[in-house]
Amino acid sequence: MRLPHDTLGGTLMAGITLTFLLLIMLLLFNGGTG
Amino acid sequence: MTWALLDTLARWLHLLGILTWMGHNYANVIQHPRYQPVAAHDEASFAAMISGALKREHGTFRYASLITLASGLFMLWHRGLLADVLSLSGDAAVIGIGVWIGIIMVLNLWFVLWPHQKKVLGFVPVTQEERVRCSRITFLSSRTNTILSFPALFFMLAGAHGMPLSL
Numbered sequence: 364m365r366l367p368h369d370t371l372g373g374t375l376m377a378g379i380t381l382t383f384l385l386l387i388m389l390l391l392f393n394g395g396t397g
Numbered sequence: 398m399t400w401a402l403l404d405t406l407a408r409w410l411h412l413l414g415i416l417t418w419m420g421h422n423y424a425n426v427i428q429h430p431r432y433q434p435v436a437a438h439d440e441a442s443f444a445a446m447i448s449g450a451l452k453r454e455h456g457t458f459r460y461a462s463l464i465t466l467a468s469g470l471f472m473l474w475h476r477g478l479l480a481d482v483l484s485l486s487g488d489a490a491v492i493g494i495g496v497w498i499g500i501i502m503v504l505n506l507w508f509v510l511w512p513h514q515k516k517v518l519g520f521v522p523v524t525q526e527e528r529v530r531c532s533r534i535t536f537l538s539s540r541t542n543t544i545l546s547f548p549a550l551f552f553m554l555a556g557a558h559g560m561p562l563s564l
Contacts, residue, residue, distance in 0.1 A: 378543065
């Protein structure tokens with residue numbers, strides 16, 4: 364079975380998307396820091 | 398706000414770029430610690446050289462992961478931050494996410510990738526069919542860690558390094 368991250372573009376997109384999802388979750392649930 | 402965001406993105410790109418670039422140099426040193434002209438090898442000694450290089454490379458990066466985790470946990474413990482970081486409390490949640498992703502990556506490397514990689518690289522003799530099956534698992538395991546490295550680098554360094562995350 365082929366998956367999106369079998370490709371370079373899919374890998375980059377998955378990495379970037381995951382980062383922003385976690386960042387949004389951090390800001391939502393932690394109320395931001397600093 | 399915009400400059401802070403741009404600065405953070407620049408730092409993230411800076412890290413991804415430098416690791417891709419310098420990581421390549423480090424991998425080259427581990428694969429070829431000294432210069433050996435390829436043309437001087439016959440096929441058997443060339444295969445032995447490749448096998449040795451693979452063993453060295455996989456051993457080095459596996460143990461590098463433990464050094465990274467241990468030194469990181471030491472720094473946090475030394476600063477009295479370890480409990481806050483691991484429980485994702487307050488400001489420590491930023492590096493905490495990076496630490497937890499790092500722990501997942503170390504576990505993935507040692508307990509998913511390595512047992513299968515041993516078979517793919519022929520360090521453990523297996524059937525060709527098993528080898529093919531394992532190669533898919535090692536690819537996915539390795540690729541998972543590549544994807545996880547994006548947020549790990551962001552939360553370990555780029556986002557937490559001198560920038561308040563209250564954008």
